[in-house]
Amino acid sequence: DSGVTQTPKHLITATGQRVTLRCSPRSGDLSVYWYQQSLDQGLQFLIQYYNGEERAKGNILERFSAQQFPDLHSELNLSSLELGDSALYFCASSPRLASGANVLTFGAGSRLTVL
Amino acid sequence: GESVGLHLPTLSVQEGDNSIINCAYSNSASDYFIWYKQESGKGPQFIIDIRSNMDKRQGQRVTVLLNKTVKHLSLQIAATQPGDSAVYFCAERRPGGSYIPTFGRGTSLIVHP
Numbered sequence: 001d002s003g004v005t006q007t008p009k010h011l012i013t014a015t016g017q018r019v020t021l022r023c024s025p026r027s028g029d030l031s032v033y034w035y036q037q038s039l040d041q042g043l044q045f046l047i048q049y050y051n052g053e054e055r056a057k058g059n060i061l062e063r064f065s066a067q068q069f070p071d072l073h074s075e076l077n078l079s080s081l082e083l084g085d086s087a088l089y090f091c092a093s094s095p096r097l098a099s100g101a102n103v104l105t106f107g108a109g110s111r112l113t114v115l
Numbered sequence: 116g117e118s119v120g121l122h123l124p125t126l127s128v129q130e131g132d133n134s135i136i137n138c139a140y141s142n143s144a145s146d147y148f149i150w151y152k153q154e155s156g157k158g159p160q161f162i163i164d165i166r167s168n169m170d171k172r173q174g175q176r177v178t179v180l181l182n183k184t185v186k187h188l189s190l191q192i193a194a195t196q197p198g199d200s201a202v203y204f205c206a207e208r209r210p211g212g213s214y215i216p217t218f219g220r221g222t223s224l225i226v227h228p
Binding site: 004042109 | 147157158159164208214217218219220221
């Protein structure tokens, strides 16, 4: 157990629907990252939050949004889902924003299947 | 566990052999590099890291080599075991404020007993 908790582990939904993925970071970690892992693209960075604030954006679609709450858990919202959104979504956390080593601790992922 | 199912380069080795996994990175200004291991059904796990002011770093059974001239990283695993079977990713940290690790495509290592 890495200490990063993601729910749900598996999710099957239909095109056009909206889902929310949840992440609790490792105890003491302030920074949360979301990555998408699909067959063709490997691990793609989506977005980062630090202590409740958005700090960096990657290849995140406008249909996707995220937030980090005061208790530091984070949610990734995916809307108007398309078949191509089927992927593994990983949350990772790190202690601080960026200083020295920046090792991320990953959760086990949420597998989203869009039918 | 479920398979990631990525279309990846694959390295097949026999148990006990040494494995070398290669990675080319893209940004000559990247200052920090990390190797992650992803087993089936799990998220990536940290293996070893190296800063750009080093050429080599050793861990337990693993060694990372950095060649900045050609922007190349390698991960050497000594006496490879079946439990080393996984997908291995290198990640580079690019300068620019956010220091977000950028992952390469990964290499699938298969260790045959």
